[in-house]
Amino acid sequence: MSVAKPLPHDAAPLHVAGTARYVDDIPVPAGCLHLAFGMSPVAKGRVTSVDLDAVRAMPGVVAVLTAGDLPHANDVSPSAHDEPLLSDGTVHYLGQPVFVVAATSHLAARKAARAGTIDVAEETPILTVDEALAANSRFEGGPVVWTKGDPEAALEAAPHRLTGSVKIGGQEHFYLEGQAALALPQEGGDMVVHSSTQHPTEIQHKVAEAIGTPMNAVRVETRRMGGGFGGKESQGNALACACAVVASLTGKPVKMRYDRDDDMVITGKRHDFRIDYSVGYDSEGRLLAVDFTQYARCGWAQDLSLPVADRAMLHADNAYRLDAVRITSHRLKTNTQSATAYRGFGGPQGMVGIERVMDHVARVLGKDPAEVRRLNYYAEARAEGADASGGRFSAKVKGEPGKKLETGDLASRGAVEVESGPSGSRRYGGAYSPKPQGGNTTPYGMEVTDFILGDMTERLMETSGYAARRAAVAEWNEGNRLLKKGIAFSPVKFGISFTLSHLNQAGALVHVYQDGSIHLNHGGTEMGQGLNQKVAQVAASRFGVPLEWVKITATDTGKVPNTSATAASSGSDLNGMAAKAACDQIRDRMAECLAGLFQGKPSDVVFEGGEVRVGGEAMPFARAAQLAYENRVSLSATGYYRTPGLSWDRVKGAGTPFFYFAYGCAVTEVVIDTLTGENRILRADLLHDCGTSLNPALDIGQIEGGYVQGAGWLTTEELVWDDTGRLRTHAPSTYKIPACSDRPDVFNVALWDAPNRSETIYRSKAGGEPPFMLGISAWLALSDACAACGPGWPDLRAPATAEAVLAAVKRARG
Amino acid sequence: MKTTLTVNGRSHQVEHDARRTLLDTIRDDLGLPGTKKGCDHGQCGACTILLNGERVNSCLCLTAMHDGDDITTIEGIGSPDRLSALQKAFVEKDGYQCGYCTPGQIMSATAMLREVSEGAPSYVSGDLDGAALTDAEMAERMSGNLCRCSAYPLIREAILMASEAET
Ligand code: FES
């Protein structure tokens, strides 16, 4: 069995020797051209003239293109066709590509791009939440509102009430490998594109539109990415399309790689949010009513903002049962980079909202915030066994295959029907909502049947020594005037599946060769999460062979078509199942053949330990493959999988958008310097649920990395735009991501080892995104430390930079 | 202009623009793409090489200033079938996720271990005559190499494993 072993990543020796290839490392054919964009110098306006003579005169320049020179579609949007590759005569953010230069070297292209003169009749940009609200600048007609119960009446009746607001910053992906693409023109106008993308099918689709061919003329290959984190779900479209267009016009190979500053200025980031809340609660801290208003700054184009904002709403409850709740979501259009997918996809922002409420309520009541959290948990799932196989789907509705989407971009998470137009609050819920008031249901009416946080919390409280350490922190704070410590617990419940139900499908292609070696291809992309390794483990275990016999090849739209983005943490769930289906077909064919040859029953043929056993006979797997081949048995198969039981109406906010939930919890201890606001994480204890882990080593790496990245988002990573809309933090010199020294001094990570109740691949659970939100505990611990400085409500914002901590300390002191 | 460099034991003469960085020379002119470009600003450490034995960010070095210098890149440390002790430790401990920072981490750690063994102090050393490789020392000494995947815990374990194997 190769499943559930702590194995290193595939390609490990290549990585440490520097021979693992990324797009920029692929040797290019002679004559390769390089591209750079000329970008808008202002945030909003009409382009009056573009003078490119100086650009054309620069050394090495071969071609300069503006929108008018594009032969076909001028669109790189993954959703609403509102994102031109090159400006259509108006500009909507500072940094928007206006023209593209093709030159003989990367440097020549970049230098030439700087020589262009773009004149713009400037208009006042809309930059902030308040400006967007005032101008009614938004996506979708008005706010989206979901309601469960009667929040107004419950608020009115509650013995205690409070209101507040929290600002949550965005986040730059800072994938260490910047965006890159390479287009290689083929005979007859066909195109091969190497792209650093989480979504090869999307690249294929956009490139085909850009060069005016059907999708079958474009093949996209992605071997690996140097990090993605959501930033390569749609943001690679521009580079791939630009390369393909220039390649088809010139017949030359074309490469584009953003310089780091350009990358940060051009590409979208995590959505920043403001969340206002008003809460009714009892004197124990039980929430009786919650009214959230979420304001998401989406930037200039729609991109994936609607499903991101949806997911923020879907996680506004986190782990807590709310019986009277209203969530209002404003998707605001601003003259900034088009905010995009980022690990958690809006979930983290929604979760920070409710965790902030828990913190606020506990502070006002003078209670341990961890106790207030537990008090509000969903009911624990019944003991394992009674409900062991995800039975909750039996009663649920099936998908709606008949419903077609208008947009041609079906494989994108942005593919939703949109209505835009005058504002006007549309209210759903109330009469439209399902009626499960009071049941163990989420605000969108899905029953929570697999809740395990009660037990997990119990365990973590014990292993982390929470109670004793909380007392010790309080005592330490008594004796220290300048330094203050803080400790906090926070849980995570994260829904797994794409909320656009039809994306929950995957394919795989498996070949067994006559020497017994196995070639495996699936639709997911590798960005460091170890997906290839996990899927290969599945294949090796189906054939009962050592992992080394399975070769995983680059993701290729010519091998597995119509793939979804490797996103929503779904990679191994979907592709693992598809690979299993493919392997099982071949295995069954081999078993039938061998059973015939050796007088056994197909069902008795055993594949194990590199051998195949049948009717008392044992032979190496390679021999079995050879026999099957000689007996004319097909040793190639495609596998397909779709997640069962999903149905979701995003407009009403009702249904079963998720296959299951992944859980986790964390305790973090921090110390702050009250004179400077500087702070550090002293200790973190994490307990995370990966179901029956397919690969504990990879999962633990994801959990640690997710926590650190989540804590970075809420502490040091601050994006600053000035009042002209210029992003001032456009390099690692001004944007601080966690370094080796920012890792907690004591870092205990454990897996909660219990099988997934839903039927996933070997009962594992997805682990890409959920641990990111464990980082929220670091922010809460900082809030706790600030609160130790005085009786006031510290009202800590996110990110809690040293400056923000200092301001919070002042507020606490009153 | 022309510059002569010894890279991984082999002498090369390169023709280049006066402002060419060593990083671009190594990647594009010498065809050694193991050294990565993360920021091109001296901020991430992905481009770390050994210059006459010392670790430097090659994106901050001008090729023109290094005539006659001796350079080691990740390709000169070991190959997939002949890995150095540190490279083996990174495989063993799974000291990376996406792998993009890995060559830089390994180059940097290779030099760092030598610096420690030679008694060079760091900003956090209590004693100017050097220090043992504590956790705090390692965090400080490796803080110039960013890893966005935050594989830091395992990177540190890998380095520790290699340093223990050495001593
Ligand atoms: S590329 Fe040289 S330090 Fe980042």
Ligand code: FES
């Ligand atoms: S492993 Fe991805 S940046 Fe370090």
